[in-house]
Amino acid sequence: MKPLAPRLRLLIVEDEPGDSRLLQFAIVRNGFAADVREACDGYEALRYLRKESPHWAAEARPDLILLDLKMPGQSGLDFLAAIKQDESLRKIPVVVVTTSLLEADVRAAYQLGAAGYVQKPADLREFIAAVRILCEYWFQLVCLPPRSDD
Amino acid sequence: MTTPAQPFVILLVEDEMADAHLVKLALTENQIPAVVEHVLDGREALEYLRRQTARFAEAVRPDLILLDLNMPRLDGREFLAAVKQDAALQAIPVVALSTSAVERDIVGAYRLGAAGYITKPVDVADFITEIRQLTQYWMSLVRLPKHR
Numbered sequence: 487m488k489p490l491a492p493r494l495r496l497l498i499v500e501d502e503p504g505d506s507r508l509l510q511f512a513i514v515r516n517g518f519a520a521d522v523r524e525a526c527d528g529y530e531a532l533r534y535l536r537k538e539s540p541h542w543a544a545e546a547r548p549d550l551i552l553l554d555l556k557m558p559g560q561s562g563l564d565f566l567a568a569i570k571q572d573e574s575l576r577k578i579p580v581v582v583v584t585t586s587l588l589e590a591d592v593r594a595a596y597q598l599g600a601a602g603y604v605q606k607p608a609d610l611r612e613f614i615a616a617v618r619i620l621c622e623y624w625f626q627l628v629c630l631p632p633r634s635d636d
Numbered sequence: 637m638t639t640p641a642q643p644f645v646i647l648l649v650e651d652e653m654a655d656a657h658l659v660k661l662a663l664t665e666n667q668i669p670a671v672v673e674h675v676l677d678g679r680e681a682l683e684y685l686r687r688q689t690a691r692f693a694e695a696v697r698p699d700l701i702l703l704d705l706n707m708p709r710l711d712g713r714e715f716l717a718a719v720k721q722d723a724a725l726q727a728i729p730v731v732a733l734s735t736s737a738v739e740r741d742i743v744g745a746y747r748l749g750a751a752g753y754i755t756k757p758v759d760v761a762d763f764i765t766e767i768r769q770l771t772q773y774w775m776s777l778v779r780l781p782k783h784r
Binding site for chain 1: 752769773
């Protein structure tokens with residue numbers, strides 16, 4: 487057990503800026519600290535992770551990716567498949583955070599390599615409680631791969 | 637989330653009896669109503685999942701696999717690779733449970749598809765807390781594929 491939760495680098499892949507802000511609020515509200523980068527869809531997230539812009543060249547890879555499923559352009563599941571087929575990115579855990587209730591999405595996410603599928607509660611208090619469990623697991627409990635840019 | 641009619645089933649793949657007892661103790665201490673199916677190594681775990689022997693003919697598909705990495709016969713890494721390459725099994729999340737905090741082991745487990753990597757603490761109270769956080773995540777927070 488680590489006495490103090492480390493500050494994690496998070497990539498939030500989410501097309502709704504309000505949803506991303508709410509997620510970040512809930513993380514801080516639960517006493518966790520994260521350096522957050524946001525991508526509005528899977529394409530932007532992949533460009534960021536592959537550093538396909540000079541703007542991102544010096545950025546370390548994220549420790550954890552939180553992924554919405556319903557986005558314009560490339561779907562969240564296509565993005566997940568792309569990450570898990572990429573030798574240098576596949577070690578990064580991806581947790582789906584979505585409103586989708588579809589059993590087919592749940593199954594597909596795990597088959598593609600998701601490390602969790604969180605259905606966003608509509609109620610704010612329940613949402614904050616859900617994010618607390620999410621953070622305890624990923625910030626406190628588990629060991630994550632070291633940051634490297636291989 | 638599970639209904640009372642369908643208990644949450646954890647397949648514990650662990651060759652050390654004392655460590656297996658600790659997992660069960662931690663679940664009991666946290667009053668977590670999970671069913672633990674314990675097998676001793678990766679080969680036995682695959683037999684369980686594929687119902688390959690008479691002993692496992694009625695085996696219940698687990699919701700979560702807790703996997704020790706260092707075991708005789710088929711070790712944790714080989715087992716993890718086999719599960720994640722099997723279309724019928726790959727949707728089951730696997731969390732590595734290890735005494736090793738070596739970077740190579742951690743990276744290797746995630747690359748093979750682990751959904752978490754937990755080190756076994758020396759202190760039993762810490763282990764009980766770990767199991768509480770683990771089960772809150774997998775039993776209360778996340779949705780898992782339905783399969784029964």
